[in-house]
Amino acid sequence: MINEKELGELILTRNNKKIYRNDGTITKVYDHKAYSFSDVLREAMNQSYARECGFNAPEVYDVFPIGKDYALASEEIKGKTLAQLIEENPSDKRKYIAKLVQIQLDVLSHLSSNLKLPKLKDKLNAYISDSGLDASTRYDLHVRLEKMPNHYKVCHGDLVPHNIILVKDKYYILDWAHCTRGNSSADAAMTYILLVLDGDEKGAEMYLKEFCRRSDIAIQYVQQWISVVSATKLVTTKDKEKRALLLRNINVVDYI
Numbered sequence: 001m002i003n004e005k006e007l008g009e010l011i012l013t014r015n016n017k018k019i020y021r022n023d024g025t026i027t028k029v030y031d032h033k034a035y036s037f038s039d040v041l042r043e044a045m046n047q048s049y050a051r052e053c054g055f056n057a058p059e060v061y062d063v064f065p066i067g068k069d070y071a072l073a074s075e076e077i078k079g080k081t082l083a084q085l086i087e088e089n090p091s092d093k094r095k096y097i098a099k100l101v102q103i104q105l106d107v108l109s110h111l112s113s114n115l116k117l118p119k120l121k122d123k124l125n126a127y128i129s130d131s132g133l134d135a136s137t138r139y140d141l142h143v144r145l146e147k148m149p150n151h152y153k154v155c156h157g158d159l160v161p162h163n164i165i166l167v168k169d170k171y172y173i174l175d176w177a178h179c180t181r182g183n184s185s186a187d188a189a190m191t192y193i194l195l196v197l198d199g200d201e202k203g204a205e206m207y208l209k210e211f212c213r214r215s216d217i218a219i220q221y222v223q224q225w226i227s228v229v230s231a232t233k234l235v236t237t238k239d240k241e242k243r244a245l246l247l248r249n250i251n252v253v254d255y256i
């Protein structure tokens with residue numbers, strides 16, 4: 001069995017995840033207390049499927065158990081993330097947010113009815129059920145979700161500046177664990193709420209305006225999705241202040 005010391009340099013430690021780099025390979029190690037082997041296999045499957053769809057995603061090299069944990073080894077993409085570029089060049093933030101939107105619209109232009117990808121609505125319905133909100137709020141959110149149009153666009157589900165690497169004129173997308181097929185405005189609502197949760201409200205507003213402008217979608221419509229998506233993020237958000245933020249966003253639109 002492979003030992004963690006053989007995975008190279010530890011470059012990042014996240015909640016329940018460690019990331020190693022070694023000679024062109026990036027290995028993500030998932031804590032078995034938070035992830036099952038099938039979660040890691042799903043991420044690897046989605047990443048491979050993304051490549052089959054023609055997206056630039058790192059090649060999957062291997063998935064294997066490591067001690068009690070699980071590892072996913074992929075091709076290392078040598079470049080800077082959009083998040084790094086924004087941090088290094090804050091005056092160019094608008095330009096990089098526009099790039100994020102352009103990349104997201106590229107992904108969303110791809111239709112998929114492939115059963116490998118779960119339906120976004122199914123996932124959102126399940127999360128609303130587990131949100132811990134009261135029965136009447138959950139009921140309203142389920143009804144609201146049901147009324148939303150059914151689309152089959154490839155939704156990355158976690159498209160934020162940390163998950164995009166630029167290499168000259170080319171871009172690569174990381175982190176396909178949450179990929180589904182569904183509605184583009186729901187995917188935009190997810191990006192918006194992730195930026196807000198990351199403490200970047202200004203960037204989130206800039207992003208939302210740019211997404212609506214480029215896609216010619218009414219901001220009020222995306223806001224309806226923001227309330228649904230915010231409810232689903234309650235399941236995994238423990239921080240008190242962030243939960244308060246999500247609760248505020250659920251009420252963005254009167255959904256009764």
Ligand SMILES: Nc1ncnc2c1ncn2[C@@H]1O[C@H](COP(=O)(O)OP(=O)(O)OP(=O)(O)O)[C@@H](O)[C@H]1O
Pocket residue numbers: 012014017019026028058074075076077078081162163165174175
């Ligand atoms: N294949 C890769 N090539 C180059 N860098 C990578 C690669 N995979 C991950 N990284 C680096 O590690 C960081 C975290 O990786 P990744 O997004 O896959 O993990 P994560 O734990 O899901 O993070 P988060 O959930 O916060 O998005 C990336 O932002 C990037 O800087």
Ligand SMILES: [Mg+2]
Pocket residue numbers: 162163174175
């Ligand atoms: Mg990531």
